[in-house]
Amino acid sequence: MILLFSHPALAQLKKTFPLQAVTLQFAGSTGFLTAGYSRQSAAGKVDLGLLYGYTPEFAGGEDLHTANLKFIYQPFNLRIAPAFFIQPVQTGIFISQHFGKNLSFRWPEKYKKGYYWWLPSTRLHLLLGSQVSYFPENKKIKRVAFYFEANTNDLYVASYSANRNYRSIPFYDIIFFGMGTRIYF
Amino acid sequence: MPGDLNAINIARLHSGEFADDDTVTILFTGDCQRFYNKVEELVETANANNNIDFLLLAGDISDFSLLREFEWIYEWFEKLQTPYICVIGNHDLTANGSEIYSNMWGPKNFSFIYKGYKFVCHDNNSREYNFSGNIPDIPWLAGQLNDTKASWYVAASHIPPWDQDFDGKLKEPYLNLFGSTPGFLLSLHGHLVDSRSMYYNNDSVLYMNSSGVQRGEAIIIKLFKGSLFFETIKY
Numbered sequence: 001m002i003l004l005f006s007h008p009a010l011a012q013l014k015k016t017f018p019l020q021a022v023t024l025q026f027a028g029s030t031g032f033l034t035a036g037y038s039r040q041s042a043a044g045k046v047d048l049g050l051l052y053g054y055t056p057e058f059a060g061g062e063d064l065h066t067a068n069l070k071f072i073y074q075p076f077n078l079r080i081a082p083a084f085f086i087q088p089v090q091t092g093i094f095i096s097q098h099f100g101k102n103l104s105f106r107w108p109e110k111y112k113k114g115y116y117w118w119l120p121s122t123r124l125h126l127l128l129g130s131q132v133s134y135f136p137e138n139k140k141i142k143r144v145a146f147y148f149e150a151n152t153n154d155l156y157v158a159s160y161s162a163n164r165n166y167r168s169i170p171f172y173d174i175i176f177f178g179m180g181t182r183i184y185f
Numbered sequence: 186m187p188g189d190l191n192a193i194n195i196a197r198l199h200s201g202e203f204a205d206d207d208t209v210t211i212l213f214t215g216d217c218q219r220f221y222n223k224v225e226e227l228v229e230t231a232n233a234n235n236n237i238d239f240l241l242l243a244g245d246i247s248d249f250s251l252l253r254e255f256e257w258i259y260e261w262f263e264k265l266q267t268p269y270i271c272v273i274g275n276h277d278l279t280a281n282g283s284e285i286y287s288n289m290w291g292p293k294n295f296s297f298i299y300k301g302y303k304f305v306c307h308d309n310n311s312r313e314y315n316f317s318g319n320i321p322d323i324p325w326l327a328g329q330l331n332d333t334k335a336s337w338y339v340a341a342s343h344i345p346p347w348d349q350d351f352d353g354k355l356k357e358p359y360l361n362l363f364g365s366t367p368g369f370l371l372s373l374h375g376h377l378v379d380s381r382s383m384y385y386n387n388d389s390v391l392y393m394n395s396s397g398v399q400r401g402e403a404i405i406i407k408l409f410k411g412s413l414f415f416e417t418i419k420y
Contacts, residue, residue, distance in 0.1 A: 061252070061281060061284070062281070100281075102280050102281045102283075102284075103281075108315075110312055110315055110316070111312070116279065118249060120249075120250075120279055120280040155248075155249045155251060156251075156253075158219065158248075158249075159219050159221075159248070159253075159254065159257075162219040162220055162221070162222075163220070163221045165222045165225075167222070167225075168221035168222040168224065168225045168261075169221045173257070174253075
């Protein structure tokens, strides 16, 4: 463990991403409830996170566990008051690896290569969101943020884009929403 | 989530409000997966024709077995003036598709009699079941094809028996069962983007494959006193 944390790549990661945060999110395709840890670049524009999501049966049809790797780029930091600032645009991608009873990591050998081009358990998502942050007068917590996020994934984009009229399925049907909080420390 | 869609549509068909004549007219196609603009055109085409008794889709409602895909097709097909019957395809059987199809459409093997014709709809997506030797379910089919209430038989399933995704071990018993059943007229399939109809097994059963929604193709099949007429249409 010590060896792992002293690995030069990790040291470099800590140097490039010196800030850290914990996240709690509701919905948004990473899980019904998602908890995670992320690190931010010094200027706060890039956020790289690892999140675990849980979806109970009533919300997902079956118990689902999901590991998510999330990359967010937020180009604008706008201070709107001494203790508040907003990041009006958060854009990025996340990869979700689902663990469910019928979601295989790879297609079985009964299929020849390329029979199905996608993987049932692994989704690539695009996200767009906004975040508002508050600086508390607390030395341990640097800032508390709330965010709202929309996303879609590879299979929904493939479904939507197959329709040349872009009308036969409504665009809002392929957009999914989530909201959460990030605590920076 | 809607449920029992096939049973509900069969009940609507039996209500007798559709094409009240002695000819059974089916609008037959397959593989609507992802091609929602063509599905929209299919629905318009079906609604412009007053003679259709029902629409029959030979599988692949969805492409990725996503719940939302099944819902999209349900929403479009609910706009049809006629009942619609959907058989299960291989693309409906990945991930949790099997459960979604069962919850929304009902059993994967089902049959109904309409105007003397028995329609035997079944799951024959053998590859999805590792070529287990049980799909298609030959004993179930044999039981269905011995019905005193039916004069003629029409089968509907996704995989044409000449395709590699059909269980090779079952090909001969399947073809022989159909061929040896008195009054067996027609076996309908999708899966392949290939428009084809042929007497495949040198008996009186016509095997028909629709190249499906992707190509904007459907086949109007007319059944009249055991005779069969068909016409391919484009939309």
